[in-house]
Every structure is written in C-alpha cells, then in structure tokens.
Amino acid sequence: MAVVPRKRNVINDTTPMMCTIEGIAKKDHVDYIMKVQRGINQEDSWQVAHRYSDFVTLQSTLEVSGIDLPMPPKKVFGNMDAAFIAERQQGLQNYINFILAHPMLTRHISLKRFLDPANYSHDFQETAMQNVAMFLRSVPNWEIVEPLPDVGWRLRKQFFLIKPTDPTKKDVRNILTWTDYGPEFSLDEKDLEAILKLLTSLQHPYIYPPSFTTCNSEGVIAVRNFVPNGTLRDCLCKAKPKLNQLKKYGNPKSRAVLHEQNIQLFGRQILEALKFLHDKGIPYGHLHSGNIVVEGNICRLLEIENGLLGIPSIHRHRYVPMKKIQEKESEDVYCFAHLLYEMAFGEALRSSTLQDVPPNCPLQLRSVLLSILNDEACNKTGLPTVADLLANPFFAAIDFPAGDKPQLKIPSKLKEALKTAKDRTESKLKEDQKTLRQFRRASKAHAYHMSEEEKKKRKKSAKKLQKEASLLDTTQTTARPPSSPSPAPRTQTSAIPPPPQAPAPPPPPSSQPPTQKAAPPPKSSERGALLSSICDFKKGKLKKAETNDKSKPKL
Numbered sequence: 063m064a065v066v067p068r069k070r071n072v073i074n075d076t077t078p079m080m081c082t083i084e085g086i087a088k089k090d091h092v093d094y095i096m097k098v099q100r101g102i103n104q105e106d107s108w109q110v111a112h113r114y115s116d117f118v119t120l121q122s123t124l125e126v127s128g129i130d131l132p133m134p135p136k137k138v139f140g141n142m143d144a145a146f147i148a149e150r151q152q153g154l155q156n157y158i159n160f161i162l163a164h165p166m167l168t169r170h171i172s173l174k175r176f177l178d179p180a181n182y183s184h185d186f187q188e189t190a191m192q193n194v195a196m197f198l199r200s201v202p203n204w205e206i207v208e209p210l211p212d213v214g215w216r217l218r219k220q221f222f223l224i225k226p227t228d229p230t231k232k233d234v235r236n237i238l239t240w241t242d243y244g245p246e247f248s249l250d251e252k253d254l255e256a257i258l259k260l261l262t263s264l265q266h267p268y269i270y271p272p273s274f275t276t277c278n279s280e281g282v283i284a285v286r287n288f289v290p291n292g293t294l295r296d297c298l299c300k301a302k303p304k305l306n307q308l309k310k311y312g313n314p315k316s317r318a319v320l321h322e323q324n325i326q327l328f329g330r331q332i333l334e335a336l337k338f339l340h341d342k343g344i345p346y347g348h349l350h351s352g353n354i355v356v357e358g359n360i361c362r363l364l365e366i367e368n369g370l371l372g373i374p375s376i377h378r379h380r381y382v383p384m385k386k387i388q389e390k391e392s393e394d395v396y397c398f399a400h401l402l403y404e405m406a407f408g409e410a411l412r413s414s415t416l417q418d419v420p421p422n423c424p425l426q427l428r429s430v431l432l433s434i435l436n437d438e439a440c441n442k443t444g445l446p447t448v449a450d451l452l453a454n455p456f457f458a459a460i461d462f463p464a465g466d467k468p469q470l471k472i473p474s475k476l477k478e479a480l481k482t483a484k485d486r487t488e489s490k491l492k493e494d495q496k497t498l499r500q501f502r503r504a505s506k507a508h509a510y511h512m513s514e515e516e517k518k519k520r521k522k523s524a525k526k527l528q529k530e531a532s533l534l535d536t537t538q539t540t541a542r543p544p545s546s547p548s549p550a551p552r553t554q555t556s557a558i559p560p561p562p563q564a565p566a567p568p569p570p571p572s573s574q575p576p577t578q579k580a581a582p583p584p585k586s587s588e589r590g591a592l593l594s595s596i597c598d599f600k601k602g603k604l605k606k607a608e609t610n611d612k613s614k615p616k617l
Contacts, residue, residue, distance in 0.1 A: 072218075072242065072243065072244060072245045073100075073181055073245065074244075074245050074374050074378075075169070075174070075216070075217050075218070075374070076169070076374045076375070076376065076378050076379050077100050077101045077379065078100075078101065078162070078168065078379055079098055079099065079100050079101075079162065079168070079177055079178070080098070080099045080162070081096050081097070081098050081099075081158050081159075081162060081177055082096065082097050082155070083095070083096050083151055083154060083155045083158070084096065084097050084109075086147060086151065087111060088142070088147075091113050091114075092113060092114065092141075092142070092147055093111040093112065093113050094111065094112055094113070094114075094151060094154060095109060095111050096109065096110050096111070096112065096158075096177070097109055098110060098177045098178060100178075102497070102498060102501045108178075108180070110177060110178075110179065112176070114136075114141075114150070114154075116176070117133070117154060117157065118133075118136075120172060120173065120176050121133045123170075123172040124161065124167055124170065124172065124173070124308065126306065126308045126309055126312070127166070127167070127308035127309070127312025127313055128309075128312050128313035129164065129167070129312050129313050131157065131160060131161070132153070132156055132157050132160055133153075133157055134150050134153030134154060134157065137150075161173055165410070165412065166215070166307075166308070166311060166312060169215050169217075170308065171186075171212070171217050174217065182217075186217060186218055186220060186242075187209065187211055187220055190220035190222075190240040190281075191209065191220075193240055193278070193280060193281065193283070194206070194220075194222060194238065194240055194283065197276065197283050201274075201276070202227060203226060203227060203228075204224040204225065204226055204227060204236065204238070204285070205224060205225060205227055206222050206223070206224050206238075207222075207223040207224055207225050207235065208222070208223050209221070209222050209223075210222060210223055210237075210304055211306075212306050212307055212308070213303070213304060213305070213306065213307055213310075214307060214352065215307060215352070215376065216241075216373070218241065218242035218244075218281075218373070219239060219240070219241045219242070220239070220240045221237060221238070221239055222237070222238045222239075222240075223235060223236075223237065223238075223288065223304070224236050224237070224238045224285070234287075235287075235288040236273075236285050236286060236287055236288055237285070237286050237287070237288045238283060238284070238285050239283070239284050239286075240281055240282075240283055241281050241282050241284070241368070241371055241373065242280065242281045242373075243280070243281055243282075243371055243372055243373075244371055244372035244373030244374060245372060245374070246372035246373075246374070246486070246487050246490050247371055247372025247373075248372065248482075248483055248486050249370060249479060249483050250479070251277065251278075251279065253475075253476060253479040254277055254282075254370060255276070255277055256476055257370060257472075257476055257479070257480065258272075258275035258276070258277060258282065258284075258367060258370075259275065260470065260471075260472060260476070261275065261366060261367055261470075262274065262275055263469075263470070264366075264468075264469070264470045265466070265468060265469045265470070266335060266338055266468040266469075266470075267331075267360065267362075267465055267466075267468070268331040268332065268334055268335040268360065268361065268362050268363065269335050269338070269339075269362055269363045269366060269468075270286065270355055270362040270363060270364050271366065272284040272285060272286050272367065273285050273286060273287065275367065281371075282367065282371060284367060286364070289303070289355045289357070290303070291303070291355075291356070292355075293351065293352050293353070293354060293355055293364070294351040294352075294354040294355065294356055294361065294405075295310075295311065295350075295351035295352045295404075296310065297318060297356060298317060298318050298319075298351060298404065298405070298408055298409075299311050299314040299317060299318075300314060300315075300316055300317070300318055301314060317408035317409060318408060319405070319406060319407060319408040320405045320406065322424045322427065324359075324405075325402065325405050325406055325427060326456060326457060326459065326460055327359060327460055328354075328356070328361045328405065329398075329402060329405075329456075329457055330452070330457045330460040330462075331360065331361050331362075332349070332354070332361065332363065332398065332401070333398070333448055333451055333452050333457060334452075334462075335362070335363045336349070336363075336394050336398070336448050337448045337449070337452065338468050338470075339366065340390075340391055340394075340448060342470055342472060343472070343477055343480045343481055343484065344366065344369065344370075344480060345369035345370070345390045345480070345483065345484045345487060346363075346366060346368070346369045346390065346394055347368075347369050347375045347390055347393045347394060347397070347487075348365055348368040348369060348373075348375055348376070348397075349363070349394055349397040349398055349401060350376050350377070350397060350400065350401060351401055351404050351405070351410075353365045353368075354401075369390070370480075370483065372487070375393065375397065376397075377393075377396065377397050377400060380396075380414040381393065381396050381414070381440070382491070382494050382495055382498060383414070383495070383498055384396075384414075384440040384441055384495075385440075385441045385442075385495070386439070386440055386441060386442070386443070386444040386445060387440060387445065388488060388491060388492055388495070389488055390484060390487070390488065391447060391448060392444075392445050394448070395434060395445045395446065395447070395448065395451070396434060396435075396440070396445060398434070398451070399416075399430070399431055399434035399435045400435075402427065402430065402431060403416070403431060403435075406423060406424075406427060407420060407423075411435075414440075415435050415436065415437045415440055416431055416432065416435035416436065417436070417437065419431055419432065426455065426456040427456060429456070430451070430454060430456055433445075433446055434446065
C-alpha cells in the first residue's frame with residue numbers, strides 16, 4: 063500500500079487548553095494547584111503546581127510582545143495572609159484566562175511548558191539542530207549562518223539562516239526549515255520523498271516551491287531562498303523577518319493595510335494557486351499571511367509541503383465545530399476569507415465567524431467575506447468553492463497577461479498515495495467533529511437537567527409519584543381479603559382473642575346428601591391451604607361452648 067497509517071504520539075499543538083486554579087498548598091511559600099485540560103476530553107487532564115515566582119518568569123517572557131497583561135502585582139509583606147492569597151489566586155486565574163484567550167500567546171512555547179511540562183519540556187530547537195547537522199554532513203552544499211529561534215508560530219518547526227559553501231555565492235542567503243511530522247501523518251516515507259522531489263520541479267507563477275527537500279523518519283528539511291522583506295504578515299506588521307514572533311506580531315507600533323485593488327489582485331493570484339493544487343490532488347490547508355511572500359505585484363504561496371506532513375492548520379480549532387467544513391477545499395476557502403480580512407484591516411480576525419463587517423470595508427469585499435465567514439454559510443448552506451470565488455465579480459475583474467502554463471507531472475502511483483492521505487485527513491476531521499457534537503449534546507442535556515427549573519419539576523414529579531404510590535398501597539391493603547376467619551363481629555367490650563392462623567378442622571359428617579361444590583383451589587402451598595379453609599368455613603358448624611361460671615363467692 064502507498065499509505066501506511068502510523069501510530070504517532072504527537073500532540074496536536076493547536077488544541078485549546080483550559081486551566082483552573084483549584085486550590086493552594088501552603089508551606090514556606092504558596093503553591094497554586096492548577097487543573098489543566100486539553101480539548102473536550104475530560105480524561106486528558108492533569109494537575110500542575112506553580113508558585114508566584116513561576117508566574118513572574120512566564121510574564122517576563124510574554125511581556126516582550128508589548129501586550130498589556132493583567133499580572134497581579136508583587137507584595138513583600140503580608141503575602142502569606144489568607145485574604146491576600148485568595149485575592150492573588152483570583153488575579154492569577156484572570157491572568158491565565160487572558161493568555162489562553164489570546165490567539166498568539168496561547169500558542170507560545172513558554173505557556174505550553176508552563177501548563178504541560180510533561181510534553182513540552184523537550185528542547186525542540188536542539189533536536190532540529192541535530193537533524194540539520196546530520197543533513198549538512200551528508201549534503202555539504204550549505205553551512206549555517208545562524209539559527210532563527212521563535213520566528214514562527216509552529217512549535218515543532220525550526221528555522222535556520224544558511225548560505226552556500228560555494229565562494230562564488232557568498233552573498234546568497236537561504237532559509238532552511240526543519241518540520242516534525244504531525245499527528246495525522248500517514249504517508250510512506252518513500253512516497254513522501256518522491257512527492258517532495260516533485261515539488262521542487264513545480265512551476266507556477268503564484269507558488270514558491272522549495273529548491274531542495276529531503277526527509278527521514280522524524281521530519282522534513284526544506285530549503286528556500288531568503289526573502290529580505292519577509293512574509294505578507296511581516297509587511298502588514300512592518301516588522302523585520304528575523305525577529306522573535308512576539309516582538310514582530312504581538313503589538314506592533316503601526317500596521318499596514320492593502321488597497322482594494324491590491325486585495326483583488328492578490329486574492330485572484332492566491333485563488334489560482336489553490337485551484338492548481340486542488341486539480342493536482344495536493345492537499346494544502348495552511349493558507350495564512352505567514353505563508354505568503356510578496357514580490358512587487360505578485361504574491362506567492364509558501365510551505366506547500368505542509369499538507370503532506372500531517373500537521374494541523376493554524377485555524378483548525380476554529381473550523382472543527384463547523385458542520386459544512388469537512389474537505390480540504392472548504393478548509394482552504396475558510397482560511398482564504400481570514401486572509402482577506404487581515405489584508406483589508408491589518409490584523410487577524412479574532413473570532414471564528416464574522417457577523418458585523420467594519421464600515422470602511424468595500425461593498426464587494428464585504429459580500430465575499432460574509433459569503434464565507436457568515437455563521438449560516440459555515441453551518442447550514444455551505445461555503446463557496448474556489449471556482450465560485452474565481453467567478454465572483456470582485457476577482458473576475460482582474461485580467462492576467464498570458465504567461466507560461468503551470469507544470470507539475472505526478473505519476474499515477476503517487477496520485478493514489480496523495481488521494482489516500484487526503485481522505486485520511488478529512489476522515490480525521492469528521493471524527494473530531496462528530497466527537498465534538500456528541501460532547502455538546504451531552505453537555506447541553508446535563509446543563510438542562512441541572513437547571514433550577516428542571517430540578518423543581520423533578521422534585522414536584524417525585525412528590526406526585528410518591529403520593530400516588532401511597533394511595534395505591536392503601537387501596538390494595540383495604541381490598542385484600544382477611545388473613546384469618548373471624549368468628550363473630552366484635553363489639554367494643556369484646557376481648558376474645560383471634561383464632562390461630564391454621565387450617566380449621568373438617569366439619570362433622572352431615573346427614574344431608576352431599577351437594578355439588580366448586581372445586582377448592584389447589585392446596586400445594588400454605589397460602590392455598592389457608593384460602594381453602596377460608597372458603598369452606600361455616601359459622602353454623604362451630605360447636606356450642608358451655609360456660610362453667612365459678613365467679614360466685616363460696617360460703
């Protein structure tokens with residue numbers, strides 16, 4: 063088979079985490095006990111303890127972003143007081159909630175290590191350096207100029223600035239990337255190597271293919287030319303490409319926006335590139351401003367190999383809850399709408415869907431955004447296809463000059479491998495969506511049953527059932543036949559004790575001829591014998607008692 067599913071224990075780094083400070087442990091200092099949960103699976107949870115100084119260390123890393131974080135202040139005296147500890151605990155909870163709600167901060171490696179040290183204490187940069195060093199020993203065409211730590215958002219992808227060893231190309235600079243395989247990777251290593259080699263020969267005016275690729279059992283190495291201006295996101299944030307991502311994108315001093323004509327042009331070029339990849343059966347799913355470079359009036363897609371490595375999209379957690387996004391094409395269309403929004407307004411859209419478009423948005427662009435990001439389109443009517451968007455007047459108005467025809471020849475064997483890998487990725491998305499829907503239904507039912515109104519209804523219903531059961535029990539008691547024969551009706555002065563509950567002796571023989579009687583019930587048990595004696599009882603057959611009165615006094 064071309065595709066061999068692999069059981070990989072790689073965590074999906076885009077799955078949101080939740081954190082609750084459940085209590086404290088007081089020693090010579092205070093430890094805050096936190097419960098952390100990844101995703102909706104309650105079994106995927108754990109506890110971690112941190113003191114206030116650990117929060118301070120986290121703050122010192124994240125404050126580089128320039129984002130105003132609600133960190134509780136320090137206190138030198140009285141910091142062991144119970145009231146102060148409770149107040150600080152609430153402040154730290156608000157601090158963690160703020161970070162987890164921020165799309166950039168919640169993805170940062172420092173927060174991952176803070177909340178999940180068991181899975182993120184590993185030095186990803188060091189592992190990547192070892193693999194790159196082994197590669198450069200076998201292919202001595204480049205040498206490392208400097209590593210570029212934390213320039214991108216993906217934790218398991220590392221960047222290195224390299225240069226050719228050829229002295230005639232001493233001014234040339236390239237970017238080498240090392241990417242670990244993701245949790246959904248399933249391609250056979252030989253097939254992957256063959257496909258990566260094909261991608262280096264891809265010719266398309268709006269796709270930036272790698273100039274060299276190779277892979278091993280752990281990940282993929284790709285080499286590209288270094289673009290001094292950086293990606294489209296660098297241009298929008300007016301940042302230098304080699305800086306730390308928190309400094310570049312956290313809270314830039316100023317942001318750039320693109321004119322409507324540029325949005326039309328770049329949007330049309332991106333759609334043409336997506337259509338080409340879809341026609342060739344190459345899954346993508348990683349469209350965002352950090353994977354686009356702009357050179358003059360041409361923008362080109364980067365990282366087209368990402369769709370083969372089983373790594374999650376930056377927007378995956380946003381579209382998993384959406385019913386109408388289940389295929390790679392709809393994923394790309396959804397990501398394309400987020401990209402249009404960022405080009406138009408200079409910053410990324412914080413929400414999953416868009417209901418209110420800013421008033422300064424052009425009318426045609428507004429129509430395109432709402433046709434994709436509207437809640438009804440994402441969950442009911444469905445998203446437009448790439449062909450639909452190309453036919454939209456907003457993009458169809460752009461005329462392209464005639465150029466060379468894009469080229470990429472894929473053998474039929476590799477086409478089958480690509481199709482199977484694509485199908486597996488889409489099946490995994492549908493499974494995650496089904497699990498999420500089941501969880502939401504269960505949560506909704508639980509919330510409904512735990513509501514005050516429903517509790518009152520259940521309490522009232524229980525009382526009614528209890529009353530009905532009591533009445534039924536009383537009715538059955540009064541309708542039940544007596545358990546023993548009664549010799550005579552009692553009066554208030556009667557003190558005769560009841561006879562023992564035993565079968566009455568048979569009556570004496572009668573001189574009258576026997577009459578036909580109904581057959582008595584079977585006497586196979588004590589209850590049958592008792593009922594038989596009750597049925598045969600006759601008051602007249604009792605012997606007359608003679609009383610010897612000795613109560614008179616003797617003289």
